[in-house]
């Protein structure tokens with residue numbers, strides 16, 4: 106992509122495909138093998154040193170996965186993309202790349218369930234501290250950052266709280282203290298969301314959701330915009346002397362990803378490349394239906410607290426429009442009287458499926474507190490702040506009327 110095209114105001118993000126198959130196949134074939142052969146020992150040496158761009162072993166890189174990574178680079182405008190086996194692998198690999206014993210992560214406790222558990226339980230065992238604060242309050246965030254902070258971490262829309270942080274403001278105050286902003290951008294895909302223009306340095310995303318193309322496979326992505334100066338980073342500072350702005354990616358590709366061994370499988374990359382081709386169509390359709398449903402739910406007796414950032418009455422509406430444009434995805438939450446009322450509605454539904462996951466082609470409903478957060482202790486349940494009377498609905502590609510009728514008959 107040319108520099109001019111990367112201008113934030115124009116953000117033309119076409120899905121050009123430059124990696125050609127040897128036979129000219131329009132769809133990149135699935136290179137399912139583990140290893141790649143070389144004609145000479147010298148060529149093999151060059152490949153292992155990363156000097157020829159050739160593939161050696163599919164834990165490290167693979168032609169089918171590379172083609173997918175290139176497509177994501179095009180639509181996101183990122184300088185580098187690494188595809189991994191899940192959204193959680195994207196987040197864990199990222200923090201294994203920048204966190205360190207004695208270091209800390211500044212974030213909120215309003216996080217996706219496993220991200221919360223990764224920060225609060227798993228990384229803590231390695232001496233990494235998580236500092237929860239209110240990301241909606243920049244002054245408070247500022248107070249929590251110190252010289253041992255490895256990142257400020259934010260979900261662009263918190264799931265299921267539906268809070269929207271001001272990414273530009275967070276980025277400015279993090280950068281002032283030489284700290285990168287890492288954002289989970291799963292909820293609004295590219296090119297609708299442009300992290301680089303909002304000051305995000307590193308993006309992580311679960312490609313299981315919108316990108317997979319209807320929940321076909323589990324996958325994750327790590328995007329490096331190469332906007333951050335790593336020279337003062339406690340973990341990457343030394344490497345930045347030679348690698349400069351590519352320090353994050355150099356370490357991630359050259360060390361962390363290979364050692365952890367969670368690179369994306371070629372079969373997954375194939376499915377997700379197909380998914381990318383229909384991404385914007387699906388996004389638009391499901392988002393439009395979601396907004397209609399959010400408006401409709403506000404009129405249903407017994408339904409309260411409908412949250413969708415794309416409603417003009419939502420407290421985050423203005424910021425959401427600035428950061429995500431017309432549609433902030435197709436997930437909404439609403440509340441009923443209590444948990445039994447939630448369970449009753451769920452059990453009555455005929456079209457909407459009782460399943461976890463979001464951004465499937467099918468509409469999915471879940472009661473978050475009893476499932477995603479079900480195994481947390483009472484103390485941690487308080488910390489994550491998910492009400493017992495809340496339902497989360499991810500809207501798919503069905504007709505609006507069918508979904509509306511399903512909810513109406515379910516509420517009877």
Ligand SMILES: *Cc1c(COP(=O)(O)O)cnc(C)c1O
Nearest residue numbers: 191192193217264291311313324
């Ligand atoms: C689903 C999800 C994840 C985890 O992704 P997996 O692909 O399930 O590992 C992380 N963050 C958010 C916001 C998610 O919705």
